[in-house]
Amino acid sequence: MFDELKLLTHNPRILVILLGAPLLYLFIFGSVYSANRVSHIPVIVCDEAQNDLSWQITQAFASATDTFSLVETTTSESEVERAVREGRARLGVILPPGPDKVLLLLDGSNMIVANAALRGATDIVQGFALAQQAAFLTAPFPVLTAEARILYNPGFNYSIFLLYGLYGVVLQQVLFLALAMSVPTTPYYGHTGKFLWAKSVPYGLLGLWNTVLLVGGAVKIYGMPFLGNAGEFLLLVFLFLWAVLGLGLAITLFSPNSVYATQYTMLVALPSFLLSGYTWPLEAMPAWAKVVGHALPLTYFLHGLRELAVKGNSVALWWGDLVALGIIGAVGYIAALVGHWAFSRRVRGAENLPRTAPSPATGE
The missing domain is CATH 3.40.1710.10 (abc type-2 transporter like domain)
Structure with a gap:
């Protein structure tokens, strides 16, 4: 036990997560509900x-x-x-x-x-x-x-209120975890575009399959409403996947390994549902929470999905969600490009360093 505590004291990143994360979420969750009621x-x-x-x-x-x-x-x-x-x-x-x-x-x-x-x-x-x-x-x-x-929900049905939102959280979480665990233990570099393409396409296709499976299952099995257009739904899903993959790749490429990538993505994913405004409205949150909420892809996906599936509104009434998802994805992929380029350069520089010859006396 004491050896493990000693190891923890020599690993500041784990200490920050173990001791800092609860304090961070104490502040986040408490502040979001600080108004105590919905107003205006x-x-x-x-x-x-x-x-x-x-x-x-x-x-x-x-x-x-x-x-x-x-x-x-x-x-x-x-x-x-x-x-x-x-x-x-x-x-x-x-x-x-x-x-x-x-x-x-x-x-x-x-x-x-x-x-x-x-x-x-x-x-x-x-x-x-x-x-x-x-x-x-x-x-x-x-x-x-x-x-x-x-x-839209005359019986105040909790399934209609919550189910789509929870499915959105699952979709984002699965993609974040998959990207984090895909970070190889050996150095990865090469053509940046090919790397991002190779990472994005398979996970994007799996994310599309999972989304259609979850939403279709919710409609067919649990009787959830879906009043919108299927083509507009696929467009929303595509841009949501674009945004999540871009953000996830950026976090992954700036992480030293898959363990830290998983921890960092969890820090983003855990408060996403609360800060998305899907349950507790953004209008009732403090200013800083609104800013953070508007920077998260889940906020726009869940709003667009509710407008489309539950209310039956056309894309003309929620096109702003598509624009926001496109911007978040673009920023994420630009950051991922920079991160991959910087990492590849460091690896190449390390490989070009001269190796130290073995000592004749020791053979080491």
Whole structure:
């Protein structure tokens, strides 16, 4: 035991991982949830009633800045549904003619946001209902009620909420681990382009197979929705693989061996799901977490997959995810090119050094 402790004290990299990683994740996980609640949920209000009560309700949503952010008002119900579908609003409030009803249209693709929006909207409506009851104790009057319609996940199904996200984590993790373990123990150098091509193609094809297998299995076996276009899905998968392979190769080529490559990729992969905004929204995270989240390929893949598969939106509404994945992949491959070139140069320089002749006396 003491010998092992002695070895650990002489290996600063392992000590940094053993002692530093828990502290790092303590800070990351604690800071991400430091807001304790989802706030500033974008809401659109459709005021068809155009009376004093509807105006007061609209102002109540506008002034509830801790929970909501009023982004738009309209008189068209179709515009409300369009805003929710396109992601411009997470909650649509429809105030139809008549004194007794408020219709709530919620984006249920993220259950955490939808629950917060439903709870906040219901509190506002109940506040007006209680005021009505107090004002009309002696005369019958219809009490204001809220009716909610949940889009994309009306039953608040946890499979629809989580399954695609977890599969995305698995796909990224498998590629990172495969690349890390593929680092040879002997020096590797030669033509950089051929090396990257040889590394990318087989792992990319396996990643494509795994993605189709997981998503197809989720749809066929577990009844997950897939409302989008298959061609757009393959384009999203291709760019996700491009980004993950580029990032993974860059990390691998700047690691001394497969053990360290595995450790470094784990440091990236472990917080990726949390920082992707797939469950806890990016809008509720501190500024530094948003920056890190926007630098991770999983963020854009999971957002695009949810938009495509769960909401059925075309690529016109999430093309920014494709651009971001392309940029991350390009940066990763450029870094990998530099890393491979530098490593090959060091190896060639070491091989060209003159060897020390054996000592005649000792033969060593």
